[in-house]
Amino acid sequence: MSLWELKKGTRSSIVGYAPHSSASLIQRLTDLGFTQDTNVSCLKRSFFNGPMVVQIQDSVYTLDKELASMVLIES
Amino acid sequence: MKKIVLVGKPNSGKSLLFNQLTGLRQKVANFPGVTVELKRGNFEGHEIIDFPGTYSLEPISKDESVAISQLHKTLREEDCLVLCNLDATRLERSLVFAMQVQALAKQYNRQAVYCLNLIDEAARLGHQYDVEGLSEELGNPVYAVSAKTLIGVSEFRVELKQVLMSKFSVDGDEQPNNQSLEHNAQSSNVDLTASQDINVKARFLAKKYGIGHDLVLKTQNKIDNILLNSVLGGLVFLSVMFLLFQSIFTWAAPLMDGIEAVIIYSGEQVSSWLPYEWLAALVNDAIFGGFGAFLVFVPQIVILTMIISVLEESGYLARTALICHKPLSLFGLSGRSFIPYLSAHACAIPGIYAARTIESPRKRLVTMLTVPLMSCSARIPVYSLLIAILVPDTSIMGGMVNLQGFVFFCLYFGGFVCALFFSVCLNKWLAKRDEVSDMPFVLELPPYRLPNARQVLMNSMNTGVRFVKSAGPIIFMVSFAIWVLAYFPNNGELNSSFLASIGTWIEPVFSPMGLDWRYAMAILLSFLAREVFVGVLATIFAVQFNGEDYLGLATQIQSEGLSLASGIALLAFYVIALQCVATVATLKGETKSNLYSWGLYIAYGFIAYLVAICTYTLLSFL
Numbered sequence: 001m002s003l004w005e006l007k008k009g010t011r012s013s014i015v016g017y018a019p020h021s022s023a024s025l026i027q028r029l030t031d032l033g034f035t036q037d038t039n040v041s042c043l044k045r046s047f048f049n050g051p052m053v054v055q056i057q058d059s060v061y062t063l064d065k066e067l068a069s070m071v072l073i074e075s
Numbered sequence: 076m077k078k079i080v081l082v083g084k085p086n087s088g089k090s091l092l093f094n095q096l097t098g099l100r101q102k103v104a105n106f107p108g109v110t111v112e113l114k115r116g117n118f119e120g121h122e123i124i125d126f127p128g129t130y131s132l133e134p135i136s137k138d139e140s141v142a143i144s145q146l147h148k149t150l151r152e153e154d155c156l157v158l159c160n161l162d163a164t165r166l167e168r169s170l171v172f173a174m175q176v177q178a179l180a181k182q183y184n185r186q187a188v189y190c191l192n193l194i195d196e197a198a199r200l201g202h203q204y205d206v207e208g209l210s211e212e213l214g215n216p217v218y219a220v221s222a223k224t225l226i227g228v229s230e231f232r233v234e235l236k237q238v239l240m241s242k243f244s245v246d247g248d249e250q251p252n253n254q255s256l257e258h259n260a261q262s263s264n265v266d267l268t269a270s271q272d273i274n275v276k277a278r279f280l281a282k283k284y285g286i287g288h289d290l291v292l293k294t295q296n297k298i299d300n301i302l303l304n305s306v307l308g309g310l311v312f313l314s315v316m317f318l319l320f321q322s323i324f325t326w327a328a329p330l331m332d333g334i335e336a337v338i339i340y341s342g343e344q345v346s347s348w349l350p351y352e353w354l355a356a357l358v359n360d361a362i363f364g365g366f367g368a369f370l371v372f373v374p375q376i377v378i379l380t381m382i383i384s385v386l387e388e389s390g391y392l393a394r395t396a397l398i399c400h401k402p403l404s405l406f407g408l409s410g411r412s413f414i415p416y417l418s419a420h421a422c423a424i425p426g427i428y429a430a431r432t433i434e435s436p437r438k439r440l441v442t443m444l445t446v447p448l449m450s451c452s453a454r455i456p457v458y459s460l461l462i463a464i465l466v467p468d469t470s471i472m473g474g475m476v477n478l479q480g481f482v483f484f485c486l487y488f489g490g491f492v493c494a495l496f497f498s499v500c501l502n503k504w505l506a507k508r509d510e511v512s513d514m515p516f517v518l519e520l521p522p523y524r525l526p527n528a529r530q531v532l533m534n535s536m537n538t539g540v541r542f543v544k545s546a547g548p549i550i551f552m553v554s555f556a557i558w559v560l561a562y563f564p565n566n567g568e569l570n571s572s573f574l575a576s577i578g579t580w581i582e583p584v585f586s587p588m589g590l591d592w593r594y595a596m597a598i599l600l601s602f603l604a605r606e607v608f609v610g611v612l613a614t615i616f617a618v619q620f621n622g623e624d625y626l627g628l629a630t631q632i633q634s635e636g637l638s639l640a641s642g643i644a645l646l647a648f649y650v651i652a653l654q655c656v657a658t659v660a661t662l663k664g665e666t667k668s669n670l671y672s673w674g675l676y677i678a679y680g681f682i683a684y685l686v687a688i689c690t691y692t693l694l695s696f697l
Contacts, residue, residue, distance in 0.1 A: 031131035050401030
């Protein structure tokens with residue numbers, strides 16, 4: 001499943017990226033720490049499909065639906 | 076002398092380190108051809124170049140490419156040392172960046188040293204860093220400092236000076252990991268395996284030397300639970316917005332009055348010594364008046380920048396971008412468009428500069444192009460006058476809301492609504508033009524920190540100075556030119572001046588709005604600078620106008636009769652029209668395009684004209 005589907009307060013680990021994802025966006029996410037086997041937890045979700053807030057190791061990021069849907073996590 | 080290239084991620088205390096190393100001896104300059112700022116300063120005779128904070132050394136957009144290639148160019152051509160700033164509270168991410176920098180420095184045979192900044196915050200969390208161990212693992216010296224509390228800074232300065240003086244040669248026996256890193260650094264393609272190697276090593280080192288994640292994020296997440304909460308967070312957000320507006324109007328007012336008073340007084344004093352009447356008028360009205368025309372905005376800009384700076388340094392600004400993102404993205408904007416829009420209520424120029432932080436080139440452009448629709452301070456004199464003429468000073472809703480104040484608010488809100496509407500249109504239009512790409516939204520929520528007073532003051536002063544330097548001369552020349560047209564050829568007789576001739580000639584353009592040559596003149600001139608509208612009308616109606624006493628002029632005009640339809644058409648016109656040459660110049664500077672600057676000027680003027688005529692025609696039938 002994708003990161004966008006991660007419920008608030010739950011944790012999972014990243015397994016890869018959705019096929020046909022843009023290489024440059026994957027690069028940017030990798031630089032930010034969204035790498036394979038990294039633990040990610042969802043801190044907050046917003047109304048009306050607004051950006052979600054996640055914790056990756058020691059950093060907190062907010063990302064929109066488009067990006068979060070690209071990141072695949074363990075279900 | 077060897078130069079220092081300072082790099083680091085955003086929110087890592089890099090600016091503060093730069094300030095500590097250079098003192099006040101720094102200069103902000105623009106990259107040629109793009110909107111990225113480069114600060115240069117002096118450290119003990121060595122030039123230190125502060126590169127803009129980036130999350131990565133791999134560019135994914137055109138803007139980033141320019142900044143990164145400038146970095147490569149500097150490393151390639153200049154004899155320099157790379158100083159990489161790391162965040163002690165975010166060791167894993169910092170180390171990833173550090174190793175990318177290491178590879179880059181090796182590529183060009185430059186020495187790299189690391190500064191582990193924010194060590195005071197690590198200490199507050201009870202953590203003591205093993206700097207020697209970390210240096211050994213990285214293969215490059217690491218210095219622990221706190222640019223904020225000055226821990227380790229003087230020792231670092233001494234060491235840095237020594238490193239700069241010593242000769243650097245490529246180390247013969249390299250550690251095994253570095254081989255693969257170096258090889259991968261040579262290739263210019265996006266290389267994920269290299270990234271993975273770096274990530275793995277960074278994770279290992281962070282676990283060994285760094286602070287536990289949950290400990291580092293405990294306070295931040297606790298505060299975010301409140302500030303990102305729908306109810307409480309919403310209340311805080313609205314309070315902050317209210318505060319910003321208060322600052323623009325209430326707090327800046329005494330300073331603005333003060334500046335105005337000083338200028339009026341000085342003008343009168345100086346001109347009273349002058350022998351000729353025309354010379355006295357020139358100095359008093361044109362020169363002092365000209366200076367006054369732009370200096371009076373400086374307090375608002377400085378105070379607004381101060382508050383926004385505090386919000387940014389504290390970390391709250393990122394949260395506002397998150398809160399605003401969904402609503403604004405419905406109109407093709409980014410959450411980060413919030414601050415430019417807010418700043419633009421003081422003056423569009425800082426608002427346009429603030430749009431630089433928007434990640435998507437297309438959203439950035441749309442934001443910059445719609446920022447002038449926000450009702451800036453220069454519109455206030457026009458609004459105030461027209462409201463005084465058209466709107467009775469009564470209260471509605473059972474005495475709770477002042478009608479004039481309410482109309483004022485409607486005008487402001489109208490500007491915002493127009494901006495949203497034009498954003499949608501511009502997005503559709505730009506989507507067809509491939510050159511301006513879009514990018515999805517990702518933002519780090521940095522830790523909450525107490526803002527550094529010195530940094531805030533420096534930012535505010537810089538913004539004020541930048542405004543005076545760039546917009547000042549333009550506004551001054553415009554005021555001067557207007558004065559010349561109004562004064563000659565009949566020594567101050569406005570009704571027979573060049574200006575009057577022009578006004579009469581273009582009168583037919585404005586008669587569909589029910590306005591005569593006098594208004595035509597005032598409107599035409601206000602295309603150079605809005606606030607001129609009131610001054611010109613005052614002169615035409617031969618009313619002595621010094622400061623904000625609109626009542627005298629309003630009464631004059633009312634007794635003559637300005638129809639409600641014309642008045643509202645005028646208001647609609649001023650909400651939309653881009654009447655500020657200084658703003659156009661700023662847009663030209665940022666976009667490097669005539670279409671997006673002068674084109675916008677003409678487009679908004681034309682649209683405003685059409686809207687005004689429609690408004691007048693419609694209202695005349697009622």
